[in-house]
Amino acid sequence: MTIAEKENIIKEQQLILRKIPPEDTRRYNRQKIKIEKLKKQFYTNLDRWDIVCLARSPQRAKAQDYISALFSDFYPFCGDRCFGEDRSITAGIARYNGRPVTVIAQSKGTDLADNLKKNFGMVSPEGYRKAIRLAKQAEKFSRPIITIVDTPGAYPGKGAEERGRAQAIAQCLYTFSNLKTPVICIVISEGGSGGALALSVADRIYMLENAVYSILSPEGFASILYKDETLAPKAARQMKMTAADLYQKHIIDEIVKEPLGGAGANIDVTVRRIRNLLNRDLPLLTGKKMKNLLEERYEKYRRIGVM
Amino acid sequence: METLFRKRKEQLENFKKAIRRFVPERTKREIPDNIFKKCEKCGRSVSVRRLKENNHVCPDCGRCFKMSAAERIEMVFDAGSFYETDRRMTSTNSENFEGYSEKLAKYKKRTGLNEAVVCGTAKIDGRKCAVAVMDSNFMMGSMGAVVGEKICRTIELAHSKKLPLIIFCTSGGARMQEGIISLMQMAKTSAALKRFSDSGNLYISVLTHPTTGGVSASFAMLGDIIIAEPGALIGFAGKRVIEKTINESLPREFQKAEFVMEKGFVDMIADRDSLRKTLSDLIAMHTEDAG
Numbered sequence: 001m002t003i004a005e006k007e008n009i010i011k012e013q014q015l016i017l018r019k020i021p022p023e024d025t026r027r028y029n030r031q032k033i034k035i036e037k038l039k040k041q042f043y044t045n046l047d048r049w050d051i052v053c054l055a056r057s058p059q060r061a062k063a064q065d066y067i068s069a070l071f072s073d074f075y076p077f078c079g080d081r082c083f084g085e086d087r088s089i090t091a092g093i094a095r096y097n098g099r100p101v102t103v104i105a106q107s108k109g110t111d112l113a114d115n116l117k118k119n120f121g122m123v124s125p126e127g128y129r130k131a132i133r134l135a136k137q138a139e140k141f142s143r144p145i146i147t148i149v150d151t152p153g154a155y156p157g158k159g160a161e162e163r164g165r166a167q168a169i170a171q172c173l174y175t176f177s178n179l180k181t182p183v184i185c186i187v188i189s190e191g192g193s194g195g196a197l198a199l200s201v202a203d204r205i206y207m208l209e210n211a212v213y214s215i216l217s218p219e220g221f222a223s224i225l226y227k228d229e230t231l232a233p234k235a236a237r238q239m240k241m242t243a244a245d246l247y248q249k250h251i252i253d254e255i256v257k258e259p260l261g262g263a264g265a266n267i268d269v270t271v272r273r274i275r276n277l278l279n280r281d282l283p284l285l286t287g288k289k290m291k292n293l294l295e296e297r298y299e300k301y302r303r304i305g306v307m
Numbered sequence: 308m309e310t311l312f313r314k315r316k317e318q319l320e321n322f323k324k325a326i327r328r329f330v331p332e333r334t335k336r337e338i339p340d341n342i343f344k345k346c347e348k349c350g351r352s353v354s355v356r357r358l359k360e361n362n363h364v365c366p367d368c369g370r371c372f373k374m375s376a377a378e379r380i381e382m383v384f385d386a387g388s389f390y391e392t393d394r395r396m397t398s399t400n401s402e403n404f405e406g407y408s409e410k411l412a413k414y415k416k417r418t419g420l421n422e423a424v425v426c427g428t429a430k431i432d433g434r435k436c437a438v439a440v441m442d443s444n445f446m447m448g449s450m451g452a453v454v455g456e457k458i459c460r461t462i463e464l465a466h467s468k469k470l471p472l473i474i475f476c477t478s479g480g481a482r483m484q485e486g487i488i489s490l491m492q493m494a495k496t497s498a499a500l501k502r503f504s505d506s507g508n509l510y511i512s513v514l515t516h517p518t519t520g521g522v523s524a525s526f527a528m529l530g531d532i533i534i535a536e537p538g539a540l541i542g543f544a545g546k547r548v549i550e551k552t553i554n555e556s557l558p559r560e561f562q563k564a565e566f567v568m569e570k571g572f573v574d575m576i577a578d579r580d581s582l583r584k585t586l587s588d589l590i591a592m593h594t595e596d597a598g
Binding site (some may be wrong): 050062064070147154155156157158161162163164166167169170171173174175177178193194197200201213214215216220221224225238240242245259297298301304305306 | 484
């Protein structure tokens, strides 16, 4: 059974639950237990391809959900001051527990119209240049940066290539590697290729339990190595791209546990867990001497793949 | 008489079969390869000796042929001045990726290299610099942990000795078989370059055919000066992927060095005859005392 089918079944059962009159507590409780049982059955022992599907599920919470749950007074800013505005990057300033922070998020849309506007979360060079602009602004005003990663990859279009997609990503890596302010990255669903890496050069990387992060989408991987895009499930099983895999390799710092069924089902629990981590790490990082902070960030990346 | 003839013929066939088993297939192709090469652009055959004299450029149409790292070092730097570092560093199949170990062994044998990049120091008109030269003969010059590490070490070497840095890029991108570790090499090399650059050192990046994927989205595009070879393919995604996304075919010159220069992403295009002088002049202008 695919993840989409499982999600539909759960949805149907929840609809039934909602129709039950509240005074009929016995039936209500029985239905609730039934749903929990189904969830347990569906969402335990997932293989890597299932997790990819879960991460991509349209029901999964998007960056804007996390922004509004985590921050207050969010003011989105627009434009890269060179060419245009890229809606797939939602970025601006906001308050976290009252303290001003810069938020830079890759955001997918909630429906088709929204997705068309946001290009399904695929970022163009303008988006990366906007991220660089706001990162430098944050550095100027000593605001910590929180980036949210959710993209299948950078947009592979003609214009994107003409306007220097590779250069824009390289500049992102270059800038963030030595940015004189703390950076925390949260991978919420899908992190694909250089497009995701551009926003994940950070002092701390959190990753949601059912998010994936990889060198390339399983489809791309399959088409390169097996010359057949339809073998994506096989590729996904071969690629070590889940939070557990990456934690083991010390690529990420924390796994954020999700409720059964993924972070779309109950965002409050996930948000509370992210908050706990931020409450611990933000004061820790801002309290560090800048020299040490940068040295540790450099070392964090420098030691990956050392012989 | 006829039976004897048939018998002999059979014996000969068996002998040929047996020989084929012992001699690897590549020798069959390599013999003509060593004498003549066919130009992909104009279709004419050029003798390898002639090609070598002409810096691996087709004498008829000017197309640049693929060069190995050793050939490039010989072409650009002072004879005998190259000193290789980290020569023995070699990749392991840490991900246990199916068929990767065999692939590595095959390329090692075929190219005589241990990895897709050769690093060290060399002199150009007597001026010492740190160099990393990628070789597309080794797994398309893809960047795995070892390539990233070697390039990082070269950057750090240049940093500590205050040498100008030249990297010749040629790569299909990050090495798929090493997964996420390959991707992280982009961040690692970029971070090392940022430090190197912040302390006032010169980095010249030379983009040769092809420079794509993870390499183009990291150190290749971060040079203080970016030089491209004529006709080199420079871009992030492959042409096929883009065509599939936008559902239209792309112009021939798309992602070619000339096109990329037109769009403002490389400083100049230098052909192989002038590359040595260009590099030498640029380095001289950055090492001589200004006053």
